[in-house]
Amino acid sequence: VFVGAPDGDLREQGRRLLGALGDQADRSVVVLVDPAHRKLEILTGAIASRYLDDRATALGAMSMTSSFAAGDLAGGIVAGLHTLSEHARQPRTLHSGTDF
Numbered sequence: 001v002f003v004g005a006p007d008g009d010l011r012e013q014g015r016r017l018l019g020a021l022g023d024q025a026d027r028s029v030v031v032l033v034d035p036a037h038r039k040l041e042i043l044t045g046a047i048a049s050r051y052l053d054d055r056a057t058a059l060g061a062m063s064m065t066s067s068f069a070a071g072d073l074a075g076g077i078v079a080g081l082h083t084l085s086e087h088a089r090q091p092r093t094l095h096s097g098t099d100f
Helices: 010-019 022-027 054-069 073-087
Strands: 029-034 039-044
Touching (some): 010 029, 029 073, 039 054
16 A cells, blocks of 8 residues: 555556565555545556456445545545455356366
């Protein structure tokens, strides 16, 4: 989680932060909050995006922004992370190795 003014575009800042995680970038989620400009970005690495789809990240963002609107920055971040963790799921597989 990054809170503060980004160095340039918020999404680009997120990409740089995700890339800075090195080997763990594919398995990571970066949440960026710019309170001064009321902006939020959630970026997922390649593997993490299999567990958190667009719908789940949108729910996490909604959870955060509703708390932010009420003036609760820390509570919004906690609520958003909680929502993201609740909606993380195992990716669907076409072949489970069991016969039906």
